[in-house]
Amino acid sequence: MLGLIKKRSKYYPDVGLFLVLIPVISAINYYLTYNNIRFNWYLNYRYLIDTGQGFLARILVRQLILYLDIRLPYEKGFWRRVLIQGLTTTVLGLGVIAATTEILSEIIFKKPAPLDFYSVDMVIIGIWFFFINAIYVGLYYYNKFMRVEAQIKEVEGLKSAGYRVKEGKRDFIIGFDCLMGFYVDSEHSVAVDNNNKIYYIKDSLETIRKQIPKDIFFRLNRKFILNKAYIKGYERIENGKLFVLLKNNRSFPPKITVSRDKASQFKKWFN
Numbered sequence: 001m002l003g004l005i006k007k008r009s010k011y012y013p014d015v016g017l018f019l020v021l022i023p024v025i026s027a028i029n030y031y032l033t034y035n036n037i038r039f040n041w042y043l044n045y046r047y048l049i050d051t052g053q054g055f056l057a058r059i060l061v062r063q064l065i066l067y068l069d070i071r072l073p074y075e076k077g078f079w080r081r082v083l084i085q086g087l088t089t090t091v092l093g094l095g096v097i098a099a100t101t102e103i104l105s106e107i108i109f110k111k112p113a114p115l116d117f118y119s120v121d122m123v124i125i126g127i128w129f130f131f132i133n134a135i136y137v138g139l140y141y142y143n144k145f146m147r148v149e150a151q152i153k154e155v156e157g158l159k160s161a162g163y164r165v166k167e168g169k170r171d172f173i174i175g176f177d178c179l180m181g182f183y184v185d186s187e188h189s190v191a192v193d194n195n196n197k198i199y200y201i202k203d204s205l206e207t208i209r210k211q212i213p214k215d216i217f218f219r220l221n222r223k224f225i226l227n228k229a230y231i232k233g234y235e236r237i238e239n240g241k242l243f244v245l246l247k248n249n250r251s252f253p254p255k256i257t258v259s260r261d262k263a264s265q266f267k268k269w270f271n
Helices: 002-007 014-033 041-071 078-109 115-161 205-211 260-270
Strands: 163-167 170-174 179-185 188-193 198-201 217-219 224-227 231-236 242-246 255-258
Touching: 014 041, 014 115, 041 078, 041 115, 078 115, 163 198, 179 205, 188 205, 205 217, 205 224, 217 260, 231 260, 242 260, 255 260
Parallel strands: none
Antiparallel strands: 163 170, 179 188, 179 224, 188 198, 217 224, 231 242, 242 255
């Protein structure tokens, strides 16, 4: 699921959405502009021309929005991006529609477009560009939300299954109930399974801690994370510290120190 979401556009499904919306917008514009609408060949001709202009303007506006994603991402100043996007896309869109209207008017009618085109039609179209920009901003954050949700579900899926390790060229998952714990060996982190087999991991213990279920594992100190199933108990020592007592194994020491700061947290977790 995450792979599919990553591959799709930041503005999915804008292409399909505007294939439907632009003809609808053209129809609404006719309703708002003309009092007496007569269904004849001229209406069909104007409707097709206006809809084609709308598609052309949207294509160019979309390219401008993708360019702004690179030059001025939302995350580097949301309101500045929205303002600049709104102004530039509206100017570009209206410019495209005005230019194509003048060209078609000269070709077909041998005269410029009527003044009411600029005083009425262009005002209505300008308002539509406000809504188009709002749709694009909404789609951007909707898809961003979906990507985050997919990442969370992927991590939760891994958490419910086990921890991913690597052995040679082979990647596989070890169930959490089959993991004794993790420790730091020099500059590397190490995972230990219930057969005392070790797997070297690139992640730090803190990163590992965030990827494993808290009800099963506890980070005892800067060097060790242990599975509750392999902890026998604990004993209190000086200054509020604890000795955590481990069941017999070949990979971890029989006692591991827990600091005073973590002692109460550990006892609550263990009990």
